[in-house]
Amino acid sequence: MNEAQLYGVCGAGLVGIGLYGAILGRSTLRRLLAFNLVGSGVFLIFGAIARRGGLAGGAQSDPVPQALVITGLVVAFAATALAVALLIRLATVAHEAASAAATPGSTDDPSTPATASQGRGERGPGHVGAGHS
Amino acid sequence: MTGFLLIAGVFILLTVLLGLVRVLRGPGDAERLMAVQLLGTGGVAALLLLGSAIDLTATTDLALLLALLAAFAAIAFVAGLGANPGAFTAARPVSAPSSHSNGDSPAGD
Amino acid sequence: MPDVSLPDPHWADLPLGFALLVLALWLTWTQRDRAAVIGFSGYGLLVAIAWVRLGSMDVALTEAALGGGLMGLLLLTAAARLGEETDQPAPGLPARLSIALLCLGVTLVLAAVVLGLPSPAPNLVAPVASHQAVTELGNPVAAVLIAFRAVDTMLESVVLALAVIVLWSFGADRAWGARPRALHLGPPSPALVFLGRLLPPAGLIVGVHLFWTGADHPGGPFQGGAVLAAMAALLWLARLGEPPRVSDGLTRLGIVVGPLLFLLIGLAGAVIADAFLDYPEALTKPLILLIEAAKTLSVAVALALLVAGPPELPGPMPPRQSGRAAKGVTP
Amino acid sequence: MSLADAFTAVFVSLGAFFFFAGWVGLVRFPDALSRLHALSKADNLGLGLVVIGLLPQASWPFGTLKLIALWLVAVLVGGASAQLLAGAIHAQAAETSTGGEPGRGTEAAPGANGNDKATS
Numbered sequence: 001m002n003e004a005q006l007y008g009v010c011g012a013g014l015v016g017i018g019l020y021g022a023i024l025g026r027s028t029l030r031r032l033l034a035f036n037l038v039g040s041g042v043f044l045i046f047g048a049i050a051r052r053g054g055l056a057g058g059a060q061s062d063p064v065p066q067a068l069v070i071t072g073l074v075v076a077f078a079a080t081a082l083a084v085a086l087l088i089r090l091a092t093v094a095h096e097a098a099s100a101a102a103t104p105g106s107t108d109d110p111s112t113p114a115t116a117s118q119g120r121g122e123r124g125p126g127h128v129g130a131g132h133s
Numbered sequence: 134m135t136g137f138l139l140i141a142g143v144f145i146l147l148t149v150l151l152g153l154v155r156v157l158r159g160p161g162d163a164e165r166l167m168a169v170q171l172l173g174t175g176g177v178a179a180l181l182l183l184g185s186a187i188d189l190t191a192t193t194d195l196a197l198l199l200a201l202l203a204a205f206a207a208i209a210f211v212a213g214l215g216a217n218p219g220a221f222t223a224a225r226p227v228s229a230p231s232s233h234s235n236g237d238s239p240a241g242d
Numbered sequence: 243m244p245d246v247s248l249p250d251p252h253w254a255d256l257p258l259g260f261a262l263l264v265l266a267l268w269l270t271w272t273q274r275d276r277a278a279v280i281g282f283s284g285y286g287l288l289v290a291i292a293w294v295r296l297g298s299m300d301v302a303l304t305e306a307a308l309g310g311g312l313m314g315l316l317l318l319t320a321a322a323r324l325g326e327e328t329d330q331p332a333p334g335l336p337a338r339l340s341i342a343l344l345c346l347g348v349t350l351v352l353a354a355v356v357l358g359l360p361s362p363a364p365n366l367v368a369p370v371a372s373h374q375a376v377t378e379l380g381n382p383v384a385a386v387l388i389a390f391r392a393v394d395t396m397l398e399s400v401v402l403a404l405a406v407i408v409l410w411s412f413g414a415d416r417a418w419g420a421r422p423r424a425l426h427l428g429p430p431s432p433a434l435v436f437l438g439r440l441l442p443p444a445g446l447i448v449g450v451h452l453f454w455t456g457a458d459h460p461g462g463p464f465q466g467g468a469v470l471a472a473m474a475a476l477l478w479l480a481r482l483g484e485p486p487r488v489s490d491g492l493t494r495l496g497i498v499v500g501p502l503l504f505l506l507i508g509l510a511g512a513v514i515a516d517a518f519l520d521y522p523e524a525l526t527k528p529l530i531l532l533i534e535a536a537k538t539l540s541v542a543v544a545l546a547l548l549v550a551g552p553p554e555l556p557g558p559m560p561p562r563q564s565g566r567a568a569k570g571v572t573p
Numbered sequence: 574m575s576l577a578d579a580f581t582a583v584f585v586s587l588g589a590f591f592f593f594a595g596w597v598g599l600v601r602f603p604d605a606l607s608r609l610h611a612l613s614k615a616d617n618l619g620l621g622l623v624v625i626g627l628l629p630q631a632s633w634p635f636g637t638l639k640l641i642a643l644w645l646v647a648v649l650v651g652g653a654s655a656q657l658l659a660g661a662i663h664a665q666a667a668e669t670s671t672g673g674e675p676g677r678g679t680e681a682a683p684g685a686n687g688n689d690k691a692t693s
Contacts, residue, residue, distance in 0.1 A: 003255045003295055008356030010259040010292075014266050016349030021270035023341050027327035029275045029320065033282050036313075037266050040289055047296040048356055049363075057367025060297030063382035064366045067391055070304050070383070071398040074464055074541070077308050078405035081548035084320040085412045088424070089552070091324055134578050134630075141585045143254045145623075146291070148589075148596045150261050155599055155608075156281050157268050163605050163662050165277055167612045169284040170654060171599060173310070174616045175592055176291055177647065178623045181640070182585065183294070185630045191299040191460040193639055194452065195306060198465075199287065200647040201441070201448055202311035202472060204654035206283040208434060209315045211657040212427045212479050213276075213322025214664070433656040437649075444646055 008048030014041030039076045135186045142182030149175030173203040276321045283314030299460035300383040307468035378527040380458030392519040399501040402544040413552035419489045424551025425478045438480025445473035453538045463534045467541025474546040485550040500540025577629035584626030591619035605662045616651035
């Protein structure tokens with residue numbers, strides 16, 4: 001088994017592991033990690049094909065799949081960054097809704113949960129706010 | 134000479150790959166970060182040896198890049214601790230490197 | 243098979259592939275999010291070395307800059323803000339088993355495809371090499387990116403700009419116009435400030451070097467831009483600088499200058515040269531350099547802003563520990 | 574074997590030995606700070622010796638300068654990140670010895686723990 005086949009099979013394994021993790025991950029962040037595993041497995045299969053083509057054509061690696069993988073990596077990173085921002089936003093909104101529900105009187109007013117959450121947020125680490133108030 | 138450099142590079146790479154047991158076993162996040170750091174440094178050394186052996190300048194660029202970014206995981210981790218002081222202690226049930234876990238963690242490897 | 247493969251003994255490949263799979267399995271099944279994210283940054287390093295073994299230095303550089311640097315930064319800061327989430331309820335054993343079987347099936351099919359690829363492997367090495375001289379670039383990958391598949395590359399940089407716009411739109415309405423604060427994680431330690439002062443100058447040199455050397459050797463706008471973005475993120479994390487406000491005009495210009503210049507030169511090519519994204523022969527090299535320089539800047543600005551997150555109002559962040567608790571309420 | 578090659582062989586072997594020693598220390602040492610100590614040896618001495626060993630093989634001047642720059646960056650980054658990690662370990666040890674908030678286990682009872690926080 002040469003290195004192209006080895007990393008290709010490895011990529012196939014990564015796709016399977018990542019798929020399982022993306023469906024049954026413990027938390028949303030872990031599903032995001034698993035999604036990245038799928039991506040990296042697909043890229044590795046691309047790399048195996050590029051390596052085979054490159055060796056057949058007298059180069060280290062076929063440049064066309066390489067170029068596609070480079071753009072793919074950057075786009076995958078952008079997608080991950082978006083997903084992370086969504087997760088944090090979701091946690092923030094859920095927290096605001098929860099603290100609004102826990103505060104009597106403010107449950108029926110959708111415009112105030114921010115102030116309610118900030119008031120209740122003081123039991124969190126106070127020095128976070130002290131750095132840039 | 135080429136053969137020697139290659140063998141040395143592969144040896145260092147295998148050594149730091151074995152260091153990954155610290156990522157798997159912990160016991161703490163600090164140990165995991167150390168193993169990642171060792172992986173980065175060992176990868177730099179292996180790439181330098183490989184690049185020198187087969188006269189490939191691009192591996193030196195990659196090694197330089199890895200050395201430059203080696204600390205980013207540690208930086209982000211420690212900065213995250215500052216944001217959330219409870220997190221490190223919250224991890225204590227599985228991550229106590231001192232006192233009681235001293236006896237069993239090396240033996241567990 | 244011609245002996246152009248790396249003369250490295252293949253001893254390293256099997257352990258490396260094995261380590262990749264073991265690490266992937268571990269970070270799917272381990273208990274804590276933060277530990278998994280730390281493992282993932284080690285995984286990025288391993289993948290970069292695997293790309294070297296596959297002979298793709300350009301990809302290895304991109305993977306090292308993104309997977310080893312920025313991705314770890316993004317995910318670890320996210321893990322710090324999210325806290326440890328409670329486990330989501332897992333379905334019963336039959337469901338899990340059938341999903342595992344499905345995933346195993348996908349893996350087996352893919353592995354069979356990889357092992358059964360046609361033996362004189364089809365490739366585009368010779369066509370690229372024969373037309374490469376037109377671009378005056380020594381790096382075939384750069385020639386593919388900037389000339390032969392220029393539409394892909396241009397659309398990709400447009401996607402990056404769009405990603406920043408979408409990211410900003412995740413911010414709360416009342417925070418519009420504020421600074422991104424995802425990297426505001428409490429007072430930085432002295433060692434972090436020390437690194438933040440000394441590393442960015444070195445990173446600037448490495449980033450520009452990667453961009454410049456990309457014409458003839460592995461490297462290029464994406465790799466250089468990713469390094470520059472990592473350095474900007476380090477500066478912001480060490481609180482030696484602030485991410486720009488989302489309403490800042492210069493920042494917006496920085497995001498779009500790469501794709502815009504690419505598009506303008508491409509349109510001019512439709513008039514002056516023969517086709518859209520065709521370069522006039524005498525000006526090919528200078529135009530390519532101009533596009534690549536603008537693209538490096540845009541990639542750097544966009545990636546750094548993607549790590550910095552959506553705009554947020556100053557003030558204490560919602561506490562992450564309680565955010566975790568609130569998770570249980572929403573579903 | 575020329576003198577330069579012998580020089581390379583000696584120093585690269587020494588560097589490889591320090592990587593091995595760093596790995597042994599990381600895996601076998603009993604607590605976090607001594608593991609960090611072992612890691613720093615591999616980081617600085619191991620990589621430093623490999624770089625010194627490769628200097629005669631590098632092309633003058635840019636290959637050599639690049640190697641030296643790389644080692645400087647590695648020492649800077651390695652030292653600072655060891656400092657960061659040691660600070661984190663130290664803070665954790667201090668909290669452990671004062672018994673700070675033993676009830677915040679993540680895996681112990683996340684649901685109940687979370688409900689306490691939401692309603693308190």
